Structure formats: C-alpha cells, structure tokens
Amino acid sequence: MNSPNDEATHSLLRETLKVSTGKVNSYKRILLNKHGLIRFIIKSIIFFGGLTIFGILLIYIYETIKTPKYDSVLYDDNYVCHDSKTCGIKYHGDNYNFTNDDDNNNDKEINNTTVAFFSSLYSDNYLKGALLLGYTIKKHNPNHQMYLQYFPGRLSIDTICQVQSIGWIMKPVERIPPPWKGLYEGYRDQYTKLRMWSFTEFKDGIIYLDSDTVVLKYIANLFELIKPSTGFEFAASPDLWDGKDSNTFNAGFMLLKPNIDVYNELMRTHNISAYEKGYAEQGFLNEFYRYRYLRLPETYNINISLMKTTPHLWKVLLPNMNVVHYTCRKPFLRSDPGIYAEPYEFWIKLYNEMDKDLNLEKLESECKNK
Structure with missing residues (x-):
C-alpha cells in the first residue's frame, strides 16, 4: 500500500507528464502549421508563376498571329504583277503599248462618264442601307453615276425598284465564290468586289463603298489621286477595328482604277494561300497591295468599332468625317x-x-404597285 507521500509524488509526476505531453503536442501543431504555410506559399508561387507564364505565352501567340510576317508570295513582282504597267508587260509582252491606257503622264480633265461610285446589294435585308448610302452620295456628289452590283434572282422586284428610284443603276454581276470552305457567312459574297477591276468603261476610277456606309461630304475629288501622273492605282483607309493605328486597310471603302490585266491577275492569285483567309477579299487585297497603295486618312472610313475602345473619338472626329x-x-x-x-x-x-425628302412610304407603295 502506497503512502500519502507516494501518492502525492505520483500525482505530481502525472501532472508534469501531462504538461510536457501538451507542450510537445503544441510544438508539433506549430511545426505542422509552419510546414502547411510553407507548402501553401510554394503552391501559390507555382500556381501564379504558371499563370504568368501562360499569360505571357498567350500574348506571344497573339502577337505572332497579329503581326504580319511580310513574307507573302503576293508581294513578289517576279510572281505577281500589281498595276497596269507591270501587268500589261506580263500579259502582252515587253513591247506592250501603254498609250491606250492614258499612261503618258499628261493628265486630262476627268470626265464624269469615266468615273463612278459603286456599292453592292446581295440581300433584301440591306435595302435601307443601300437607300441611305445612295441618298448621301447624291446629296454630296450629285454629278456622278452610282452603280449597284447585284446577283440576278437574289433581290426582289420591289427592292430593285426602290434603289433605282434613289438613283442607283443596277449592275448585274456573276458571283465570285470564296476559294476556301468555312468562311464566315457574311463574307462569302465579298470576293465579287474583284469584278470592279474589269469595268474598264470607268477607266478613270471607281469609288467603292459597302452598303452599310454613309457619305457626309464631297469625296469625288479623290479621283484626282489616281491620275496617271500620281503613279497610284489603288487607295484605301486604315482599318480602325481595334482602335489603334493599323497597318491594314478596310475594304469597305476603296478607290481603284479598273484594268483588265490587273483584274486577270487578281483572279489568278486570289485563291493562293498567302493571306489572312478569314477576312476574305479584304485579307487578299491587303496582301496584294501592301506596299503599293495610297493610304487615305481614317476619316474616309470611320469604323464605328472605335466606340469599343476610344468612344471619345466619335465627337472629336465627327466634324472631319467623310464616310462612316x-x-x-x-x-x-x-x-x-x-x-x-x-x-x-x-x-x-x-x-x-x-424620308422627309423622298417620302419612303409612298416610294415603297409605288414600287409594290408596279
């Protein structure tokens, strides 16, 4: 039987052991917590480091895709001709006579019958757009002809009647199908723009505008920019799609000089896989004319996409806008x-x-009753 002193000693030992054990467990918990914190920090560094590397990789890929390579075969004069002179030699030989092309540097006064405004209408859905475009062209450029490319059988009789009433002259054309499958539906008819280079009756120039544009000023003076003495046969405005200064142009507004040899070259090369195919004719023409076109001010093709990135520019540029x-x-x-x-x-x-000037409701009614 233990004495009271022994019991007290045992009790003290038990208490001491409990305290010691508790301290050990506490130290273990602290140590484990420290290890957990270290593991958390390491995992965070790995995660955010990986995320940063992934972001840098995405930026690199984007910039690689976005930045032109400047290596397209369409740049090479040994493979592609780009203007009436070089294409004349290519298709007719070194002794080709350019005098028939008014290429003697003696600029003559432009005859309004040898220049024209052009647009395209391939769907009845764009009727209102074509009406307003025609109205604004006539308002500011009343002495010039307006031609509307269309596919026979695509437009209703009512639509044709209404656009003709505005002043459009219908220009039936054969569709140029896209050379690639999978093209965005809205772009599938756009290669047909190339037909304009074959309209040599307008040898002094064509100003082309998409039917979703409006004209705000007199712009027929642009025809002066492609007279023989200038050395230019094509002009366009930079594309303001991303709100930045662009090294590409938008094909919704173009100034061009028709030439049958250049047209033949465009038809020969538009199916070469050497340009951004997703942008259809715009991608092709950008590569074809990259080093050879006259850059017009952005005000000749104000893309409303600027509202995404630089909306303040709308009011700033509005007084100077020529085309929206x-x-x-x-x-x-x-x-x-x-x-x-x-x-x-x-x-x-x-x-x-x-509508106030022309009474569109009456115009529509008259066309339906014809």
Missing part, C-alpha cells in the same frame, strides 16, 4: 444600339432626313 462605316452593328438590322448609341442616332437622323 457601320461594321459591328447596323441600324437597319438591329434596333438595339448597345454601345453604339451615338452612331445609331446619327444614322437615324440621316435616314429621317431622307
């Missing part, structure tokens, strides 16, 4: 303006002005 291009959203197809409220209001104001 409704690329991203079209007021005649969608009533909701989204971020494009100011360009929408501008378009609607012009459309109401046209």
Whole structure:
C-alpha cells in the first residue's frame, strides 16, 4: 500500500507528464502549421508563376498571329504583277503599248462618264442601307453615276425598284465564290468586289463603298489621286477595328482604277494561300497591295468599332468625317444600339432626313404597285 507521500509524488509526476505531453503536442501543431504555410506559399508561387507564364505565352501567340510576317508570295513582282504597267508587260509582252491606257503622264480633265461610285446589294435585308448610302452620295456628289452590283434572282422586284428610284443603276454581276470552305457567312459574297477591276468603261476610277456606309461630304475629288501622273492605282483607309493605328486597310471603302490585266491577275492569285483567309477579299487585297497603295486618312472610313475602345473619338472626329462605316452593328438590322448609341442616332437622323425628302412610304407603295 502506497503512502500519502507516494501518492502525492505520483500525482505530481502525472501532472508534469501531462504538461510536457501538451507542450510537445503544441510544438508539433506549430511545426505542422509552419510546414502547411510553407507548402501553401510554394503552391501559390507555382500556381501564379504558371499563370504568368501562360499569360505571357498567350500574348506571344497573339502577337505572332497579329503581326504580319511580310513574307507573302503576293508581294513578289517576279510572281505577281500589281498595276497596269507591270501587268500589261506580263500579259502582252515587253513591247506592250501603254498609250491606250492614258499612261503618258499628261493628265486630262476627268470626265464624269469615266468615273463612278459603286456599292453592292446581295440581300433584301440591306435595302435601307443601300437607300441611305445612295441618298448621301447624291446629296454630296450629285454629278456622278452610282452603280449597284447585284446577283440576278437574289433581290426582289420591289427592292430593285426602290434603289433605282434613289438613283442607283443596277449592275448585274456573276458571283465570285470564296476559294476556301468555312468562311464566315457574311463574307462569302465579298470576293465579287474583284469584278470592279474589269469595268474598264470607268477607266478613270471607281469609288467603292459597302452598303452599310454613309457619305457626309464631297469625296469625288479623290479621283484626282489616281491620275496617271500620281503613279497610284489603288487607295484605301486604315482599318480602325481595334482602335489603334493599323497597318491594314478596310475594304469597305476603296478607290481603284479598273484594268483588265490587273483584274486577270487578281483572279489568278486570289485563291493562293498567302493571306489572312478569314477576312476574305479584304485579307487578299491587303496582301496584294501592301506596299503599293495610297493610304487615305481614317476619316474616309470611320469604323464605328472605335466606340469599343476610344468612344471619345466619335465627337472629336465627327466634324472631319467623310464616310462612316457601320461594321459591328447596323441600324437597319438591329434596333438595339448597345454601345453604339451615338452612331445609331446619327444614322437615324440621316435616314429621317431622307424620308422627309423622298417620302419612303409612298416610294415603297409605288414600287409594290408596279
């Protein structure tokens, strides 16, 4: 039997052991917590480091795709001719006579019958766009012809009647199909723009505008820029799609000089896989004319996409705008303006002005009764 002193000693030992054990467990917990914190820090570094590397890789890939390689075969004069002189020699030999092309550097006064405005209408859905474009061209450039490319059988009789009433002259054309499958539906008819180079009756120039544009000023003076003495046969404005200065142009507004030899070269080379195919004819023409076109000010093709990145420029540039291009959203197809409220209001104001001048309801009724 243990004495009271022994019991007290044992009790003290047990208490001491408990305290010691508790301290050990506490130290273990602290140590484990430290290890867990270290593991967490290491995992975080790995995760965010990997995320950073992935982001850098994405930026590199984007810049690699976005940045032109400047190595297209379409640049090479040994493979492709790009103007009436070089194509004349290519298709007719070194002794080709250029005098028939008015290429003697003696610029003559431009005859309004040898220049024209052009657009395209391949769907009844774009009727309002074509009407307003025609109205604004005539308002500011009343002495020039307007031609509308279309595919026979695609447009209703009513649509043709209405656009003719505005002043459009119908120009039936054969469709040029895209050379690649999988092209965005809205771009599949756009290679047909190449037909304009074959319209040599307008030998002094064509100003082409997409039917989702409006003209705000006199722009027929641009024909002076492609007279023989200038050395230029094609001009366009930079594409403001991303709100930055661009090294590509937008094919919704073009100044061109028709020539049958250049047309033949365009038809020969548009199916070469040497350009950004996703942009259809615009991608092709950008490569074909990259080092050989006259760059016009952005005000000749104000892309409303600037509202995405630099919306303040709308008011800044408005007094100087010559042409506005409704690329991203079209007021005649969608009533909701989204971020494009100011360009929408501008378009609607012009459309109401046209309606007041021409009485569109009466015009539509007359065309239906014909």
